Amino acid sequence: MTAFDDLMAFQRETSALGQIAGRLGWDQETVMPRGAAPQRAEEMAAIEAVLHARRSDPRVADWLKQAQPQDEAGQAQLREIRRSYERTVKVPADLAKAIARVTSAAQGTWAQARADEDVAAFLPVLQEVVALKREEGAALAQGGDIFDAMVEDYEPYTTGTQIAEIFDQMRPRLVALRAAVLDKLGPAPLSGIYDEQAQMRLSRKLAATFGYDFNTGRVDKAVHPFSSGSGLDVRITTRTSETDPFNCFYSTIHEVGHAAYEQGINPAYALTPLGQGVSMGVHESQSRIYENQLGRSRAFTGWLYGQMTETFGDFGIADAGAFYATVNGVHNGYVRTEADEVQYNLHIMLRFDLERALMEGDLQVSDLEAAWNDRFNADFGYAVDKPSNGCLQDVHWSVGLFGYFPTYSLGNVYAGCLYQALRAAVAGLDAQLAAGDTSGATGWLRENVQQYGGLYTPRDVIRRASGREPGPEPLLDYLESKFGELYSL
Known part of the structure; x- marks a missing residue:
């Protein structure tokens, strides 16, 4: 040998x-x-x-x-x-x-x-x-820089300073869009009680619809949804709330995006450095594009409306158009994983700044709760009501994942670039999604991103697939177009 x-x-x-x-x-x-x-x-x-x-x-x-x-x-x-x-x-x-x-x-x-x-x-x-x-x-x-060393674990060849520059580009347009949307009267959120076993049945159907291979995977419940494993054993979890089935459904679709990436990697790379997602930012690009650009699209939510009606009967929303608006409603809220597309990245920026300060010694752990609450109030305009909606809501810091949070927003940036290319490449995408068929989109992602695993560096993966240098403009254009139409801006 x-x-x-x-x-x-x-x-x-x-x-x-x-x-x-x-x-x-x-x-x-x-x-x-x-x-x-x-x-x-x-x-x-x-x-x-x-x-x-x-x-x-x-x-x-x-x-x-x-x-x-x-x-x-x-x-x-x-x-x-x-x-x-x-x-x-x-x-x-x-x-x-x-x-x-x-x-x-x-x-x-x-x-x-x-x-x-x-x-x-x-x-x-x-x-x-x-x-x-x-x-x-x-x-x-x-x-x-200590925080740069932390980021390297999750987004190789990227620094905290580079991420901060991207966030500085994003913040003004996100803040302006949030203010414009919240100035409008939005749709009422879901009401009623939704059987949690029925949620899990539909959740598993959604996983299969997005291409999750149950022969090498399974769906379980956890406090904090996650995906685990690679190769021939890729497991996901979700969570249920009897008053909020969207939490279950979109957590599942999100985690399937992660799992599909791992299941889609060239089998020849199994149990090697190339046999897993190249970075958490690229990983998150898959979960976010599955969840948002595909799963929350007008076309796909029309199909999901029919599935929910079959599962729960009349649940108080008149038609598919109203359902699309409800799925994409922009509301005040505390929880990152439940945040809409407009506000999600602002939640990440808060965490990024706080954990960077913790790692660099500018913020003491004893002051974390007050710092979180002050920053949240400044960014969102209302006070945190309880710790589980504040600094205790995420598992990441307890397990030492410092440097992980910014990759969520990098994933959104990458997803914006990929979706722009995907729409140009997949003919009849909306008609497919309206029929509950995600194979055109997920097949394009498997061919252009997922199969390569760690073969290319993170930015090279996005550059090769999208045909452009990764940047926030496609994401911001997508958000302004989608929510401008939804809220008649």
């Missing part, structure tokens, strides 16, 4: 162990008994120690020096293995293990504090998480 073959064999074993760690995380958020949390923290720490040792194994450096890949995919494998190795060796093994242990325990503490509306119960463990992640960031940055 050549050095390249030895490296790839070693890498596949490491990736397989990483998948096992991911399955432990899935279990913890879905079916694990609550009392198992302390033991699970030790299990996660143990497997992280094994993974860290493998990812920093000196043989990897030797193989990287000697390997001679024969094609583009092989070169990309080395690029990603080298990037991962160079980052891993900067982080002490004991620190990686400590982060895994604390974040596993913190997740359960967060969930209980959220249920109890008790910020004080969460802050001590969050303080530990932030301290450990800042230590990790300093090790990775080696004198550079």
Whole structure:
């Protein structure tokens, strides 16, 4: 065997162990008994120690020096293995293990504090998480910007400064559109009670409609919807509310976008660095285009209106046109995952600025709740009513995902570029969606984005698929056109 073959064999074993760690995380958020949390923290720490040792194994450096890949995919494998190795060796093994242990325990503490509306119960463990992640960031940055080092985990080859510049371009048009829309009388939200088992049945039908392969996946319920796994085991979760079925349906479609990306990657890349989505921004481009540009389109909501009528009977909305307006209604609200397209990115910008300040030491954990509430009031014009609608609403910081939040808005930016190209390429798209047929759109995304996995860098993926340099203009044009028509602006 050549050095390249030895490296790839070693890498596949490491990736397989990483998948096992991911399955432990899935279990913890879905079916694990609550009392198992302390033991699970030790299990996660143990497997992280094994993974860290493998990812920093000196043989990897030797193989990287000697390997001679024969094609583009092989070169990309080395690029990603080298990037991962160079980052891993900067982080002490004991620190990686400590982060895994604390974040596993913190997740359960967060969930209980959220249920109890008790910020004080969460802050001590969050303080530990932030301290450990800042230590990790300093090790990775080696004198550079700590938050840039955090972002690199989720959006390679991108910096916090670059993201801030994109957000600065977006904010004025988003704020102006939000003000113009909220100045109009919008549709009333849904009312009534919707059976949660019926929601789950329709949720699974929606997953299949968007191409989710149940032969290699499953749908479960969790506090916070997520997608987990790659290759031949890609699982999603959703959540239900008896008064808000849209939360269930659009969470499901969103997570199917993530899962379809993983299921659509070239099988030859399985259990290698190329066998997973190239970045969380590109990942989010898939989930957001599935959820919004496709799932909330006038054409598709016409089909969904029929499905809801079959499932729930008369639910108080007169016709498909009124249903489209309700699905896309712009209303004041606290929760990011329930936010409309107009306001969603403003929720992300709030989190981006706060977590950047936490990582750079400009904001203390003890001041986080007040900082969140003050910023929310300034951005949205009303006060946070309870912690679960404020700084306790998201799981991300409890599990150490600092640098993750901005990728949600990057995903929206990328989705805007992709949708512009998709509409030009897929003839009869609206007629297909009106019939509940997403295959034209999802097939284009699989062919132009998903199949490549990590073969190309994030911006290259979007550039190749859309034919343009990634930027916010297509997204902002789409939002202004859609909501300008909806609200007669």
